[in-house]
Amino acid sequence: MTISxxxxxxxxxxxxxxxxxxxxxxxxxxxxxxxxxxxxxxxxRVDLLLFDHPEDLAPSRVIALDPERHRSYHFWHCHLSGLxxxxxxxxxxxxxxxxxxxxxxxxxxxxxxxxYARANVNSLWDRSRAVSPEDNCAYSMRSMVVxxxxxDWEGDEPLRTPLxxxxxxxxxxxxxxxxHTAGVTHPGTFSAVVEKIPYLKQLGVTAVELLPVxxxxxxxxxxxxxxxxxxxxxxxxxxFGFFAPHTGYCSDPCECTHITEFRDMVKALHRAGIEVIxxxxxxxxxxxxxxxxxxxxxxxxxxxxxxxxxxxRRHYMDFTGCGNAINANHPAVAKxxxxxxxxxxxxxxxxxxxxxxxSELSRGPEGYEMDVPPVxxxxxLSGILSESKIIAEPWDGGGLYQVGRFPGKRWAQWxxxxxxxxxxxxxxxxxxVGTIATRLxxxxxxxxxxxxxxxxxxxxxxxxDGFTLNDLVSYSEKRNLANGESNADGANENFSWNCGxxxxxxxxxxxxxxxxxxxxxxxxxLLSRGxxxxxxxxxxxxxxxxxxxxxxxxxxTSWLDWEQAEKESEVRQFFEGMIxxxxxxxxxxxxxxxxxxxxxxxxxxxxxxGTRLEQPGWEDxxxxxxxxxxxxxxxxxxxxxxxxxFHLGLDFELPSIRGHRWARLVDTARPAGEDILPPGAExxxxxxxxxAQGRSVVVLAxxxxxxxxx
Numbered sequence: 001m002t003i004s005x006x007x008x009x010x011x012x013x014x015x016x017x018x019x020x021x022x023x024x025x026x027x028x029x030x031x032x033x034x035x036x037x038x039x040x041x042x043x044x045r046v047d048l049l050l051f052d053h054p055e056d057l058a059p060s061r062v063i064a065l066d067p068e069r070h071r072s073y074h075f076w077h078c079h080l081s082g083l084x085x086x087x088x089x090x091x092x093x094x095x096x097x098x099x100x101x102x103x104x105x106x107x108x109x110x111x112x113x114x115x116y117a118r119a120n121v122n123s124l125w126d127r128s129r130a131v132s133p134e135d136n137c138a139y140s141m142r143s144m145v146v147x148x149x150x151x152d153w154e155g156d157e158p159l160r161t162p163l164x165x166x167x168x169x170x171x172x173x174x175x176x177x178x179x180h181t182a183g184v185t186h187p188g189t190f191s192a193v194v195e196k197i198p199y200l201k202q203l204g205v206t207a208v209e210l211l212p213v214x215x216x217x218x219x220x221x222x223x224x225x226x227x228x229x230x231x232x233x234x235x236x237x238x239x240f241g242f243f244a245p246h247t248g249y250c251s252d253p254c255e256c257t258h259i260t261e262f263r264d265m266v267k268a269l270h271r272a273g274i275e276v277i278x279x280x281x282x283x284x285x286x287x288x289x290x291x292x293x294x295x296x297x298x299x300x301x302x303x304x305x306x307x308x309x310x311x312x313r314r315h316y317m318d319f320t321g322c323g324n325a326i327n328a329n330h331p332a333v334a335k336x337x338x339x340x341x342x343x344x345x346x347x348x349x350x351x352x353x354x355x356x357x358x359s360e361l362s363r364g365p366e367g368y369e370m371d372v373p374p375v376x377x378x379x380x381l382s383g384i385l386s387e388s389k390i391i392a393e394p395w396d397g398g399g400l401y402q403v404g405r406f407p408g409k410r411w412a413q414w415x416x417x418x419x420x421x422x423x424x425x426x427x428x429x430x431x432x433v434g435t436i437a438t439r440l441x442x443x444x445x446x447x448x449x450x451x452x453x454x455x456x457x458x459x460x461x462x463x464x465d466g467f468t469l470n471d472l473v474s475y476s477e478k479r480n481l482a483n484g485e486s487n488a489d490g491a492n493e494n495f496s497w498n499c500g501x502x503x504x505x506x507x508x509x510x511x512x513x514x515x516x517x518x519x520x521x522x523x524x525x526l527l528s529r530g531x532x533x534x535x536x537x538x539x540x541x542x543x544x545x546x547x548x549x550x551x552x553x554x555x556x557t558s559w560l561d562w563e564q565a566e567k568e569s570e571v572r573q574f575f576e577g578m579i580x581x582x583x584x585x586x587x588x589x590x591x592x593x594x595x596x597x598x599x600x601x602x603x604x605x606x607x608x609x610g611t612r613l614e615q616p617g618w619e620d621x622x623x624x625x626x627x628x629x630x631x632x633x634x635x636x637x638x639x640x641x642x643x644x645x646f647h648l649g650l651d652f653e654l655p656s657i658r659g660h661r662w663a664r665l666v667d668t669a670r671p672a673g674e675d676i677l678p679p680g681a682e683x684x685x686x687x688x689x690x691x692a693q694g695r696s697v698v699v700l701a702x703x704x705x706x707x708x709x710x
Contacts (some may be wrong), residue, residue: 001251006246009479010652012050012052012060012061012083013060013061014082015033015061015080015081015083016080016081016082017063017078017080017257018078018081019037019069019070019075019077019078019079020035020036020070020077020078020079020275021037021078021079022037022038022072022073022075022077022397023037023075023441024037024116024339025038025039025075025115025116025336025339026115026116026117026118026243027087027089027114027116027117027118027143027145027146028113029084029085029146029147029148030148031147031283032079032081032082033080033081033082033365033386034079034080034083034084034087034145035077035078035079036048036078036079036080036089036099036114037075037076038075038076038079038091038093038114039074039075039076039115039300039301039332040074040093040095040300040301041074041301041303041304041332041398042095042096042102042301042303042523043076043093043094043095043102043106043270043300043301044066044067044094044095044096045092045093045095045108045194046065046070046076046092046093046094047061047062047063047064047065047091047092047093047604048063048065048078048089048091049061049062049089049090049091049092049111049137049142049310050062050063050080050087050088050089050219051084051088051089051090051142052088053088054088054121054123054124054142054144055123055124055186056457057124057137057138058137058138059090059137063078063080064121065077069615074332075233080579081198083145084145084147084519085145085146085147086145087142087144087145088111088121088143088144088145088556089114089142089143089144089145090111090113090140090141090142090143091111091112091113091114091300092108092109092110092111092112093106093112093299094106094107094108094302095110096364096437098314098651100311100312100313100314101313102303103302103303103308103313103314103315104302105290105294105298105302105303106299107133107294107299107499108350109133109134109135109136109142109259110130110136110294110299110377111136111140111141111142111294112136112294112296112299112300113142113143113240113241113295113296114143114296115242115243115296115297115300116243116336116339117144117241117244118144118145118146118148118243118244118259119143119144119242119244119245119247119258119259120141120142120143120144120214120215120240120241120244120247121141121142121143121144121247122138122141122217122219122247123282124138124140124141125139125140125141125217125219126139127217127219127220127293130293130295131291131292131293131294132228133210137199141240141295142675146259148240148259148347151259151260151263151638152623153263153267153349154267155561156267156270156271156349156495157270157349157505158270158275158345158350158351158387158388159270159273159274159275159351160351160387161206161207161275161351161590162592163389163412163455163531164454164455164589165206165583166205166206166207166275166389166531167204167205167526167531167532167533167579167582167588168205168207168208168209168458168531168532168533169200169203169205169207169208169209169340169533169534169535169536170208170209170279170417170460170463170464170533170534170535170536171208171210171211171536172210172211172234172235172464172536172558173188173190173193173207173210173211173246173249173559174187174188174189174234174554174559175188175211175536175559176192176193176196176536176560177189177192177193177196177560178554178559178587179556179559179560179561179562181561181562181563181564181668182196182560182562183562184196184197185251185631186251186292186364187637188248188249188262189249189250189251189261189387190245190249190250190251190258190262190265190704191261191264191265192262192620193265193269194264194265194268194269195525196503197268197269197272197274197315198272199273199565200269200272200274200395201272201273202538202576203257203572203579204576204579204580205274205418205579206273206274206275206581207274207275207276207277207351207352207389208269208274208275209277209278209279209354209391209533210235210276210277210279210466211235211236211237211279212235212237212239212246212278212279212280212281212356212558212595213236213245213246213249213262213279214236214237214239214242214243214244214245214246214280214281214665215239215240215241215242215244215246215247216233216237216238216239216240216241216246216277216610217232217233217238217286218232218233218236218246218248218554219232219241220232220233220238220286222484222552223256223484223485223552224277224484225483225484225552226481226482226484227482230598231483231484231552231553232552232554233551233552234550234551234552234553234554234558235464235551236281236572237281237322237356237551238281238284238285238286238322239281239285239286240285240286240287240295240296241284241296242280242336242340243340243343243581245258245259245261245262249261249262250262250452259348260307262348263348263349266349266350267349270349271519272425273628275351275352275389275609276350276351276352277350277351277352277354277389277391278344278350278351278352278353278354279352279354279641280338280341280353280354280355280356280433281311281355281356281357282326282328282337282356282361282394283319283320283325283326283328283355283356283357283358283360283361284318284320284322284323284324284325284326284357284360285297285305285324285326286392287323287324288322288323288324289315289316289318289323289324289561290314290315290316292323293325295521298680301332302329304327304328304332304333305326305327305330305333305514306324306325306326307324307326307327307365307366307367310366314582315612317367317494318397318398319357319360319363319367319396319397319398319400320357320360320396320397320398321397321671322397323446325360325363325367325398326360326361327365328360328361328363328373328375329362329364329365329370329373329374329375330362330365331364331374332601333375334374334375334378335414337361337375337379338375338378338382338385341353341379341382341385341388342382342384342385345384345385345388346384350388350568351388351389352388352389352390352391353388353389353390353391354391354392354393354583355391355392355393355416356393357393357395357397357475358376358392358393358394358396358406358411359392359393359394359396359399359400359401359402359406360396360397360400361373361375361376362376362400362402362406362407363396363398363400364413365660367398367683369400369572370407371407373407375408376406376408376411377407377408378641379408380408380410380411382407387509388531389412389413390410390411390412391412391413391414391458392406392411392412392413392414393413393414394406394413394414395416403415403416403417403446404443404445404446404447404449404629405439408502408608408620409450409451409452411459412455412456412457412459412531413447413456413457414458414460414531415443415446415457415458415459416442416465416555417446418439418443418457418459418460418528418530419460419461420495421435421436421439421463421465422436422439422461422521422524422525423461423494423495423496424495424516425522425524425624425643425645426458426520426521426524426645426646427495427496427497427517428497428624428645428646428695429495429535429624429647430621430622430623430624431620431621431622431623432623433610433617433620433623433624433625433626434616436524436626436643437608437628439528439614440524440528440529440628440641441454441528441529441593441606442454442455442457442528442529442530442593443457443459443530443576444593444594445519448593453591453592453593454529454530454592454593455530455531456530456590457529457530457531458530458531458533459525459528459530459531459532459533459590460525460533460534460535461521461525461533462535462538463533464535465549466491466494466548466549467494467496467539467544467546467548468491468535468537468542468543468544469518469521469535469538469541470514470518470538470541470542470543470668471496471499471515471518471543471544471545471546471547472494472496472497472521472544472550473496473498473499473505473514473521474498474499474501474502474503474504474505474514474546474550475496475498475502475546476496476497476498476502477502477546478490478491478492478494478547478548478549479503479545479546479547479548480547480548480549481547482553483547483549483550483551483552484552488546489549490548490549491548491549494548496691497517499513499514499517500513503545503546513695515541515570515571515669515697516669516695516696518538518541518571519571519574519668519675519697520645520668520695520696520697521626521666522534522538522539522575522578522664523578523697523699524643524697526578526579526582526700527582527588527641527697528588529588529589529590529591529593531606532582534575535644536560537560537564538575539572539575539576540564540567540568540569540571540572541564541568541571542560542564544557544558545557558672569672570671570675573676574668574672574675574676577666577675577676577678578666578676580667580678581676581699584636584679585630585632585636585639585678585701586629586632586633586634586636587605587630587631587632587633587636587638587639587641590605594606598631599631599632599633599638601631601638601657601658603629603631603638603657604631605630605631605633606628606629606630606631606677607629607655608626608627608628609626609627609629609652609653609655610623610626610627611624611625611650611652611653612653613653613654613655624644624645624646625642625643625644625645625646625650626643627640627641627642627643627652628640629641629655632702637653637701637702637703638657638660638661638701638702639699639700639701639702640654640655640662640699640700640701641697641698641699641700642690642692642696642697642698642699642700644692644693644694644695644696644697644698645695646694646695647694647695648694649691649692649694650691650692650694651689651690651691651692652691652692652698653688653689653691654685654687654688654700655687656688657702659703659704659705660702660703660704661684661685661702661703661705662684662690662700662701662702662703663682663684663685663700663701663702663703664677664682664683664684664685664690664698664699665677665682665699665700666697666699667692667693667696667697667699668696668697668698668699669692669693669694669695669696682701682703685700
């Protein structure tokens with residue numbers, strides 16, 4: 001034992017206990033020690049456990065909080081002098097018996113995490129011991145005191161990139177670099193993300209959206225796969241520590257450095273001009289239903305934190321498919337959620353949040369949808385969060401679907417109809433041109449009714465949940481047998497098309513068509529008003545072998561293959577070019593709906609066409625083509641976009657703009673090097689028509705007619 005450890009052990013035993021303060025909740029370090037505060041409205045006994053070392057089987061000191069001195073209404077609190085950063089602690093809580101009326105779930109034999117803990121340690125963790133009624137102290141997780149104020153941010157602040165200028169890259173922290181092909185020092189960690197920043201900057205994205213990085217139980221065995229391999233929770237949508245970075249993403253998690261590693265990542269991304277958006281899961285926790293483990297909230301205030309059946313409060317309502325649902329609109333729980341978000345913004349400089357199954361947060365005490373959910377409006381109106389991006393997945397697992405009507409005004413929303421409509425159109429479904437026009441314009445049918453904007457729509461074709469873009473054009477059926485659920489999991493209707501061959505193909509014509517279809521999807525996405533989101537790896541044809549629900553695949557199925565990034569440079573460079581094009585031209589990222597306003601050349605902001613000018617074929621049930629002229633403002637050139645999803649090439653009439661000639665910027669039917677042209681290399685178009693190949697996207701720009709013959 002080191003001298004410093006001996007000193008800490010002595011400090012624990014000698015620490016003076018005073019009443020302390022009820023606020024703030026959690027373990028707060030000050031100049032004289034640590035203040036501890038815990039919410040438990042109906043507890044009759046609370047013990048604070050202090051450990052000399054994270055792996056000690058028993059606490060070195062137990063402090064029984066006196067309800068006369070250490071309780072203020074529903075908060076239990078005390079202050080211990082001399083304690084400092086790195087102190088390991090936990091709780092035991094007791095209270096009234098569990099009945100169908102009470103909804104309580106107290107068990108003094110369970111060692112509980114602090115819900116507000118800034119760090120946790122799990123080296124002794126055994127989930128099965130937390131499920132059984134026995135004492136689990138020797139197998140429990142513990143929380144850790146953290147110094148939040150000594151880090152040098154070097155002047156860093158959140159970037160505040162406007163939503164209209166944002167391009168999101170959705171990625172899994174571990175999956176980005178877990179493969180040996182990533183060539184990083186510590187694969188699968190926050191620090192490894194830093195090593196990939198030059199790649200992200202070259203791609204041109206403005207924000208990374210990280211799948212959950214709050215502490216979750218990565219050791220939980222969900223089931224055994226078909227080959228006898230245990231399947232674990234890989235995605236991380238099963239949080240138990242909402243204020244703590246996930247220890248599994250840290251290169252040195254046991255030395256109280258993981259907060260530093262997370263902050264280093266944020267600071268490095270900000271230096272590159274890239275925002276950090278966290279995917280947060282406030283709709284359920286890792287404790288599951290009544291048969292799940294007691295980790296934290298269940299043993300402290302089960303009757304408050306969770307939705308319970310009114311007829312028998314021993315059982316949980318489940319609007320998430322994960323065993324429980326958080327009672328988000330109880331005042332104490334709403335406080336917890338809002339303070340958590342404000343913590344990540346103020347202490348970790350996070351730029352925004354994407355809320356998993358966010359519609360669950362609009363449910364009231366008995367599970368019904370609320371017209372004005374306090375927690376959602378509290379998030380929207382928080383001064384601290386006022387410049388943070390807030391993005392909802394506007395549905396839940398209980399059937400509540402709120403796309404276009406999610407509570408509040410500022411919330412951006414994952415646009416599921418956009419995903420489905422674009423997939424269907426690009427694969428060649430007929431009669432969708434009116435719908436696609438609406439999607440290109442920012443989905444006014446969904447977001448234009450009550451004063452919202454195109455930037456309320458997060459547009460995506462693929463995300464972590466579903467096929468990758470390569471698999472979308474390579475599989476007509478999902479391939480989920482490896483998940484151990486007999487292929488019953490994952491969406492059955494994906495609006496995918498395999499381009500004639502199911503799965504990998506050596507046929508050159510099939511591969512060329514697949515590459516073209518990937519480019520078509522990317523072009524439509526990045527030409528649409530709203531906020532585009534790209535799934536990590538789509539830009540180099542990452543495949544999951546047809547698995548459209550790889551939540552339990554912590555293996556090469558889900559890990560990005562960086563050799564593939566080199567192999568598929570054509571697709572990657574097309575993505576880079578389309579992102580750069582979007583940044584160049586305001587007409588495709590304008591933060592308002594089309595209104596008919598005209599530019600100095602007399603062009604309205606949009607004019608819709610088919611193969612013939614101003615004849616878009618809105619009523620044609622067989623239409624598979626759409627074109628539009630987008631007016632340029634503030635010095636931008638006018639653009640003309642052609643979408644030909646018919647299988648044959650067609651001639652499209654081009655409008656005349658006095659003093660200008662059309663020049664080709666994008667043509668997805670052309671080979672690498674000609675498919676997207678950089679500024680200064682545009683190819684002049686001759687004549688008043690353009691022949692667009694079947695299944696292609698074309699973008700033209702009106703450039704001054706200088707008489708050149710390029």
